[in-house]
Amino acid sequence: MRVGMKLVLVAAVVAAAGVMIGFYVSNLTTLAGSPAYSVPVQNAGSAHPIVDLEFQTVAAVGPKLSRNPDWVSYLVHTSSGAWKRETVWNLPANATVHVTWLNFDGASGLRNPFLARYQGIEGDRVMVNGKPVNHIDPNDASHTFAVPALGIIVAAPGVADDAKNQCGYAPCPLSNAHTTLKFTFHTPAKGGHFRWQCFVPCAAGWINGFGGPMQTIGYMDGFLNVKA
Amino acid sequence: MATDPHAASGPSGESTNDGMRVVVAWLVLSAIATPLVAIYVGPLIPPGNASVQGQGQVFDNQVMTALITPILCLLAVFFAYGLVRFHAKRSEGMLDGPPLRNDSRVQLLWIVITTAMVLFLAGFGTYELLKDGSGGGQGPNPIAFPANHQHAFQVQVIGQQWQFTYRYPSLGGLESNQLVLPANTTVELHVTSLDVVHSFWAVELGVKADANPGVDNVAYVQTRKPTTFHVRCAELCGLWHGYMFNNGRVVDQTQFSSWAAQAKKLYASIEPYMNKPESQGGAPYSHSYLPAPQRRAG
Numbered sequence: 406m407r408v409g410m411k412l413v414l415v416a417a418v419v420a421a422a423g424v425m426i427g428f429y430v431s432n433l434t435t436l437a438g439s440p441a442y443s444v445p446v447q448n449a450g451s452a453h454p455i456v457d458l459e460f461q462t463v464a465a466v467g468p469k470l471s472r473n474p475d476w477v478s479y480l481v482h483t484s485s486g487a488w489k490r491e492t493v494w495n496l497p498a499n500a501t502v503h504v505t506w507l508n509f510d511g512a513s514g515l516r517n518p519f520l521a522r523y524q525g526i527e528g529d530r531v532m533v534n535g536k537p538v539n540h541i542d543p544n545d546a547s548h549t550f551a552v553p554a555l556g557i558i559v560a561a562p563g564v565a566d567d568a569k570n571q572c573g574y575a576p577c578p579l580s581n582a583h584t585t586l587k588f589t590f591h592t593p594a595k596g597g598h599f600r601w602q603c604f605v606p607c608a609a610g611w612i613n614g615f616g617g618p619m620q621t622i623g624y625m626d627g628f629l630n631v632k633a
Numbered sequence: 634m635a636t637d638p639h640a641a642s643g644p645s646g647e648s649t650n651d652g653m654r655v656v657v658a659w660l661v662l663s664a665i666a667t668p669l670v671a672i673y674v675g676p677l678i679p680p681g682n683a684s685v686q687g688q689g690q691v692f693d694n695q696v697m698t699a700l701i702t703p704i705l706c707l708l709a710v711f712f713a714y715g716l717v718r719f720h721a722k723r724s725e726g727m728l729d730g731p732p733l734r735n736d737s738r739v740q741l742l743w744i745v746i747t748t749a750m751v752l753f754l755a756g757f758g759t760y761e762l763l764k765d766g767s768g769g770g771q772g773p774n775p776i777a778f779p780a781n782h783q784h785a786f787q788v789q790v791i792g793q794q795w796q797f798t799y800r801y802p803s804l805g806g807l808e809s810n811q812l813v814l815p816a817n818t819t820v821e822l823h824v825t826s827l828d829v830v831h832s833f834w835a836v837e838l839g840v841k842a843d844a845n846p847g848v849d850n851v852a853y854v855q856t857r858k859p860t861t862f863h864v865r866c867a868e869l870c871g872l873w874h875g876y877m878f879n880n881g882r883v884v885d886q887t888q889f890s891s892w893a894a895q896a897k898k899l900y901a902s903i904e905p906y907m908n909k910p911e912s913q914g915g916a917p918y919s920h921s922y923l924p925a926p927q928r929r930a931g
Contacts, residue, residue: 516827517791518906519798519808522899529899540902553796553879556810600876602795606828613828615794620872 441630443495444502445484454500461507461583462548462561464609466490466624467574476618477510477548477607477625480575488576492627498596499633506586507579509572510547512563513607513614518543520604525557527589533562534585547584552601552629555593560605561586596633602626651718659710663703671699680839683862683883685779685855686768687839693761700750770824770833770842770850779853785821788814792824792831792844795873797864801893806907809896812881815889816859824850832868835881841867856883 447455459482466478470490480488496502515521521543523531530537547563561584564571568582577583603625606614618624675695680687721728761767765779779785789800790812800808812835814820824833826844833852834841837860842852859882866877884892 516793517798517808518903519810519900521906522903524810524899543903543906551796553810553876558810600873602873604793604796615828615871619794622872626872 440491441493441495441628442481442483442489442491446497446500452499454497456496456500456502457505458494458496458502459505459507461488461575461577462510462603463572463575463577464510465574467576470575471624473617473624474574475609477609478575478618478623479548479603479625479627490623492601492623492625493630494627495630495632496592498592498631499594500592500631501589502592503589504550504587506550506559506561506588507577507583508547508561508563508586509575509577509581509583510563510607511566511571512545512547513605515543515546515549515560515605517604520549520551520558521546521560523559523588525552525555525590526559527591530588531559532585532587546605548607548625549604550601551604552599554597554599555590555629557590557601558604559586559588592629592631594633596631599629599631600626601629651714655710655714658714659703659707662710663706666706667699667702670702671695674698679836681837682857683837683860684768684839684857686765686853687837688857689761689765689767690839693758696757697754700754765855766853768839768841768852768854770852773849773851775851775853777853779819779855781819782821782853785819785853786815787821787823788812790822790824790833790842790844791827792833792866792870792877793827794829794871795866795877797831797833797866797877797879804893804897805904807893807897807900808907809900810879812864812879813889813892814856814881814883816856816883816885819853819855822852822854824852829870830868831866831870831877834865834867835862836865837862838881838883843868859884859888 444456444458447457461480461482462478463480464477465475466473466480468474470480470488471478478490479492481491481494483489483491522540523529523538530539533541541560541562543560545562546560549558549560551558564582564584570580570582572578572581572583603619606619607625608614608617608619611617611619619626622628675698676691678691678694678698680690682688682691719730762769763777766775766777771777787802789802791798791800791808796810797812798808798810799812800806822833822840822842824842824844825848826846828846830846831844832841833844835854838854838856840852840854842850844850862881862883864879864881866874868874870877
């Protein structure tokens with residue numbers, strides 16, 4: 406083979422690899438995109454803001470909200486009343502955040518039972534379906550809302566496997582089977598950028614349950630942008 | 634290397650002894666720089682003196698910086714001398730330099746010195762590693778032990794995507810997301826993972842050990858005074874690898890007992906699950922774990 410031909414071949418391979426990497430990065434960027442949602446403050450301007458944050462967790466996000474309809478996901482209830490797949494949340498510093506979490510997914514179980522103990526929240530207790538508890542059975546865990554840098558760990562029990570009227574695609578209405586969690590946490594006074602994540606290996610169809618939606622911002626992970 | 638003794642003339646042709654000048658300058662510079670670097674620069678290189686193993690690594694860094702300083706000095710002197718002495722003047726035309734000839738004495742000297750240095754470093758490094766484990770993971774069957782390791786305080790480090798937690802088997806399997814260690818204690822760390830490969834790095838303590846699922850990787854560290862240290866994951870382990878860090882504390886024995894009592898109280902409600910057999914959904918203390926449960930995982 407002539408040298409010129411070899412050079413052309415090498416250039417073609419390099420160009421093809423570059424195009425493929427470009428597509429990969431472009432696709433990854435699109436998937437990872439999660440615009441920040443500013444959670445409305447009840448008493449704006451106060452030194453101790455109060456915030457209501459409501460989100461739901463769903464087994465399948467559906468085709469309307471994602472190009473990956475079967476991915477498990479968090480959805481935030483926005484001030485317009487719509488449920489959106491946005492997992493980067495802007496919160497004020499030194500705020501009291503009242504959380505309502507609606508979980509429409511079944512149990513997967515925790516790898517580490519340690520995470521079944523509620524921590525880093527007011528009173529280290531959560532109202533689960535109206536009852537105050539400080540932990541759940543690790544095997545009943547469906548998802549966690551955990552902010553490691555703030556020491557917050559809250560695990561949600563899953564919907565029973567045989568529950569009636571289970572949710573298909575999100576957003577799920579309250580008429581679907583779900584568990585309700587209510588708890589309160591406080592944002593730090595200094596502010597900062599804190600990641601949160603689910604610790605349950607809940608990504609069905611991925612190796613060890615921790616691929617896809619667990620490794621892509623906008624599904625089972627996000628940030629709390631605490632602004633001072 | 635320009636070693637022709639008859640070619641020791643400068644660009645203008647005058648007879649000089651460039652080699653001797655370089656050697657003298659190198660020796661003078663090395664004699665000044667080596668102790669300064671060993672005394673003042675070596676100790677600045679992490680991890681610091683928070684543990685006996687960290688101290689050992691600081692000493693190793695001092696030895697290696699002391700060894701490398703004369704080499705750097707030689708390069709610097711040779712480079713600077715060459716720039717000043719052998720650069721072409723603008724008035725000169727393009728001239729060929731003196732011929733380069735082989736000199737077996739220089740070659741022999743080069744081989745002997747570099748071989749001696751490499752062999753010394755290999756022996757020194759092996760001795761330092763075997764002395765007390767040097768804070769590194771040694772696998773399930775360690776061969777290098779610090780003093781008093783038979784009575785070491787055991788802590789299991791559990792990595793998972795993306796957080797480290799710590800179990801204390803001598804405290805009834807107490808688990809915490811804070812690494813708290815008693816001061817002046819030999820600690821036996823059992824590092825493992827629940828999912829993928831992580832690497833436990835307690836920076837200021839000079840401890841680094843891979844966390845592999847199904848593997849019990851043992852590392853030793855001897856704490857000294859109360860202090861704080863950083864814990865990081867040192868193995869790319871997925872999306873939030875960069876956020877897999879927290880702080881640890883070395884506290885005195887009284888504070889440690891107080892912390893342990895508080896932690897036991899806080900986590901009392903989940904203790905039954907920690908001690909329940911794995912077949913019943915518990916996670917009792919074990920030297921290693923495999924990714925489970927995977928009810929929904931593919």
